[in-house]
Amino acid sequence: MSQLANQIAVVTGAGRGIGRAIALKFAAEGADVVCISRTQENSDKVAVEVRALGRRAWALAVDVSDSLSVTAAAEKILAEAGRVDILVNNAGITRDGLLMRMSDADWDTVMDTNLKGAFLVTKAFTRAFLKQRSGRIINISSVIGLIGNPGQCNYAASKAGLIGFTQSVARELASRGVTANAIAPGFIETDMTAELKEELRAALLKQIPLGCLGKAEDIAGAALYLASPAARYVTGQVLTVDGGMVM
Numbered sequence: 001m002s003q004l005a006n007q008i009a010v011v012t013g014a015g016r017g018i019g020r021a022i023a024l025k026f027a028a029e030g031a032d033v034v035c036i037s038r039t040q041e042n043s044d045k046v047a048v049e050v051r052a053l054g055r056r057a058w059a060l061a062v063d064v065s066d067s068l069s070v071t072a073a074a075e076k077i078l079a080e081a082g083r084v085d086i087l088v089n090n091a092g093i094t095r096d097g098l099l100m101r102m103s104d105a106d107w108d109t110v111m112d113t114n115l116k117g118a119f120l121v122t123k124a125f126t127r128a129f130l131k132q133r134s135g136r137i138i139n140i141s142s143v144i145g146l147i148g149n150p151g152q153c154n155y156a157a158s159k160a161g162l163i164g165f166t167q168s169v170a171r172e173l174a175s176r177g178v179t180a181n182a183i184a185p186g187f188i189e190t191d192m193t194a195e196l197k198e199e200l201r202a203a204l205l206k207q208i209p210l211g212c213l214g215k216a217e218d219i220a221g222a223a224l225y226l227a228s229p230a231a232r233y234v235t236g237q238v239l240t241v242d243g244g245m246v247m
């Protein structure tokens, strides 16, 4: 029996990496998927892969930090799909730099995408979740939001903020049958980490007890658990998936 049979999932940042893996994992478990990324081309490609798994897919280009675009997209999705059962706030970016040299723009862009984006998209679907008295919200945070990282004060603040956001939403919506949880991935092989210099990669590996970087599928497996019936009684939690890096 498929774990997400006939459910409808919205995944932001579904065009590549972790979001793509989540979209495909959910489709393989019977969900229809709304694929959102910045570029239509990337959303389209993943939607084609979802359809190849026998599920319905929608492909949208939406900047999650833009309130009007998010509201319009949510209205369109709810009109066409009729309901949404699972929301994964995965869209995220980095603009790294040391505090002393970080521009206001790099701070704002990261906060707007990683934190405000999750707020806007969650808010846009909350009325529907409340009305149907069910829903699963899954926010992709990061271990960097738990322990910080030199050169990433903007990213760490956005990902730590996402944890507080998740816990507050979990408390607000629990009585209506809606859960909200976060996943804190460690270092995962995607475009985001492809540019890591060799020395930094070697130093990182020394801090990971399981001795390797994670794969996007590792995060997709955790997201599937939080979306599945098995996590019915789990809310407000942060599930760390990092090879043991933070414990």
Ligand code: NDP
Pocket (backbone or CB within 6 Å): 012, 013, 014, 015, 016, 017, 018, 019, 036, 037, 038, 039, 040, 042, 043, 062, 063, 064, 065, 090, 091, 092, 093, 113, 117, 140, 141, 142, 143, 184, 185, 186, 187, 188, 189, 190, 191, 192, 193
């Ligand atoms: P990628 O850079 O591979 O992909 C990011 C995705 O987010 C892309 O599809 C991109 O769209 C989309 N996106 C970026 N900005 C926006 C925006 N403003 N509006 C809509 N979509 C947007 O990232 P990863 O797969 O590596 O990361 C996914 C999430 O996981 C992020 O939140 C990241 O912070 C988090 N994470 C990643 C870790 C890692 O090691 N990789 C570790 C911990 C957390 P497009 O395809 O159109 O460019």
